[in-house]
Amino acid sequence: MIRLGALAVGLLFVVNVLWGAIAPREAVAPDMAKELHKHPKHMEWAHNGPGNLGVFGTFDRAQLQRGFQVYKEVCAACHSINRVAFRDLADLGYSEAQIKTIAGEYEVAAIDANGEPTTRKATGADKFPLVYANEAAARAAQNGANPPDLSLMTKARPDGTNYVYSLLTGYSDNVPKGWNKPDTLYYNPYFHSINIAMPPPLSADGQVSYSDGTPATVDQYAKDVSAFLTWTAEPKLENRKETGVAVILFLIIMTGLGYLSYRKVWADVKKA
Amino acid sequence: MSFPWAKQYQPTSAVGKWVDERLPLPRFIHGALGPGYPTPKNLNAFYNFGVLAGVALVIQIITGVVLAMHFAADTRVAFDSVEHIMRDVNGGWMIRYMHAVGASFFFGVVYIHIFRGLYYGSYKPPREVLWMLGLVIFLLMMATAFMGYVLVWGQMSFWGAQVITGLFSALPLVGTAIQTWLLGGFSPDNATLNRFFSLHYLLPFVIFGVIILHVWALHIPGSNNPTGVDVKSEADTVPFHPYYTAKDFVGLGVYLIVFSAFVFFMPNSLGEPDNYIPANPLSTPAHIVPEWYFWPFYAILRAFTADFLGVPAKLWGVLAMFASILLLFLLPWLDTSPVRSNNYRPLSRILFWVFVVVALLLGVCGGKPAEEPWVRLSQILTAYYFAHFLIILPIVSKLEKTKPLPGSISEAVLAKYGKGGGAPVAQPAE
Numbered sequence: 001m002i003r004l005g006a007l008a009v010g011l012l013f014v015v016n017v018l019w020g021a022i023a024p025r026e027a028v029a030p031d032m033a034k035e036l037h038k039h040p041k042h043m044e045w046a047h048n049g050p051g052n053l054g055v056f057g058t059f060d061r062a063q064l065q066r067g068f069q070v071y072k073e074v075c076a077a078c079h080s081i082n083r084v085a086f087r088d089l090a091d092l093g094y095s096e097a098q099i100k101t102i103a104g105e106y107e108v109a110a111i112d113a114n115g116e117p118t119t120r121k122a123t124g125a126d127k128f129p130l131v132y133a134n135e136a137a138a139r140a141a142q143n144g145a146n147p148p149d150l151s152l153m154t155k156a157r158p159d160g161t162n163y164v165y166s167l168l169t170g171y172s173d174n175v176p177k178g179w180n181k182p183d184t185l186y187y188n189p190y191f192h193s194i195n196i197a198m199p200p201p202l203s204a205d206g207q208v209s210y211s212d213g214t215p216a217t218v219d220q221y222a223k224d225v226s227a228f229l230t231w232t233a234e235p236k237l238e239n240r241k242e243t244g245v246a247v248i249l250f251l252i253i254m255t256g257l258g259y260l261s262y263r264k265v266w267a268d269v270k271k272a
Numbered sequence: 273m274s275f276p277w278a279k280q281y282q283p284t285s286a287v288g289k290w291v292d293e294r295l296p297l298p299r300f301i302h303g304a305l306g307p308g309y310p311t312p313k314n315l316n317a318f319y320n321f322g323v324l325a326g327v328a329l330v331i332q333i334i335t336g337v338v339l340a341m342h343f344a345a346d347t348r349v350a351f352d353s354v355e356h357i358m359r360d361v362n363g364g365w366m367i368r369y370m371h372a373v374g375a376s377f378f379f380g381v382v383y384i385h386i387f388r389g390l391y392y393g394s395y396k397p398p399r400e401v402l403w404m405l406g407l408v409i410f411l412l413m414m415a416t417a418f419m420g421y422v423l424v425w426g427q428m429s430f431w432g433a434q435v436i437t438g439l440f441s442a443l444p445l446v447g448t449a450i451q452t453w454l455l456g457g458f459s460p461d462n463a464t465l466n467r468f469f470s471l472h473y474l475l476p477f478v479i480f481g482v483i484i485l486h487v488w489a490l491h492i493p494g495s496n497n498p499t500g501v502d503v504k505s506e507a508d509t510v511p512f513h514p515y516y517t518a519k520d521f522v523g524l525g526v527y528l529i530v531f532s533a534f535v536f537f538m539p540n541s542l543g544e545p546d547n548y549i550p551a552n553p554l555s556t557p558a559h560i561v562p563e564w565y566f567w568p569f570y571a572i573l574r575a576f577t578a579d580f581l582g583v584p585a586k587l588w589g590v591l592a593m594f595a596s597i598l599l600l601f602l603l604p605w606l607d608t609s610p611v612r613s614n615n616y617r618p619l620s621r622i623l624f625w626v627f628v629v630v631a632l633l634l635g636v637c638g639g640k641p642a643e644e645p646w647v648r649l650s651q652i653l654t655a656y657y658f659a660h661f662l663i664i665l666p667i668v669s670k671l672e673k674t675k676p677l678p679g680s681i682s683e684a685v686l687a688k689y690g691k692g693g694g695a696p697v698a699q700p701a702e
Contacts, residue, residue, distance in 0.1 A: 244536020
């Protein structure tokens, strides 16, 4: 009885779903955006370690500082990194005094002695302030676009670090024939919808002047700021990998010892 | 119950005796996981996954309790509180990655555990209730994982909650009312987040309770084994402790190494990047996909594209998705072959592996956007999924010519490991 019922239900579902498979359906217009869209370029990163494997590797402190400089001088005009606190900059190798100076360049909301809203200089304990008070303000100032917060950007996109680098270096004036690009947008095949509202932020070599002798090129800026945004998204990356190596070494030894005792315990059974 | 030769618990100290006479908890453990549980001696590594699933649940509960100390179930701050855990809580990144990766691993382990049961016929008499309790645990796990994923309140959390509760809106007449009732509103909001947090905290303990029943049901007939032949004498078994505690410990070590590799070196590889974007009710993600462990069922849900017999395609999809899991409850009565293990069922064995491939391919389809060729492929695979359990298996189990079974577990072991791999010895080894 159960099997007869099952047979009936089974036939119902099978015929039903196969009917859907053969039923004619509307032709789907080919999506040109999908053809134009490119996957991020594969770059080598210090924090991915030897072979770019991601097992070992630490951040390149000098690169993070340069990336922070690029962020501050270019990206910060429109994009916040609101999940990062100034004190976190110690990870980049800045001293307490330097952090105080950097924080002092920003104003954050406060309440004065009379209870009136005011602003004060940021301290190490504050987060990087938002660029725009709210989304409406951002859209009003940015021609309808809303520049996203960049704190988590490299984790919020597939292959994020490479994605940020590719996007920053991926702008092109050669718009393919047949692709509709409004004048207010820019062509960038690494962006999911190809047309991006952000104008090319890194436009010319020498735009940011480095003090450590690193070549001041657009490519270098893009690399440095991508590394910096990897840190903002995953500040515990080094700690995580160090812990991982220790944990796995411990587990290998533990499992090895476990295996030896397993062999000993089972020795008499295997022979039986 | 147990086998007559099971070692009886003998308290060795005065304190042990005192406790045993009042609350025989040590006696219970002794019989459940200790020397008092005679276990078939031929269990292979796949029989380790039940214990691993238990460990995975314990990891989820411990890390989850700690996360709940820092998490705030309020739509305005939920996402921020998760990032607070990642950045400011000591070791918070490790606890959260263990919990997130741990959910994936829990499902991975349970899937292997289920397929182990399918291959060796562990659902057959007298283990039907054991099998069904396992399915109840699986369903509870799915609900728990879904609600936990929503708590992060990222884009995929929000839209996942929208889509999954939206399934109920496909039901005629009462559908929309049920969705509103589940969400506590017309779309996912604070009421949703709070009730999901409450239930996400509750259900793991319900799972724990059902696991106790599952283990209880296991101990009535004892473990199945790769031959599928019943235990016949003491020579077929070894005491669970120290034999399987030692063996499972090795498996646990290997499991933890793989688990740690994910937690520490690629913690986000199993998740959707979109969930690092805070939830935005006004912006729908291009592709709403659940986590990988729901992909096969998501593919079945989306495979029904045409209205049929006057019932809308969407409702068929929902019915099929639920049916695809619920039909497993009937499996003990659909597969009527008296032979349990597929090692002795040549045809079923091929069908099993075909089914494994179909299930994996369904998973691939479920992770892809709803477009060709994935839709048509998932339709063919879905047809096979239902045909496998409801049509093919009942017929094959009637007609199949099975291979001769070994006289006992010991005989099978001797045939495999015995001197020179000679012919099976007739009488059980002493």
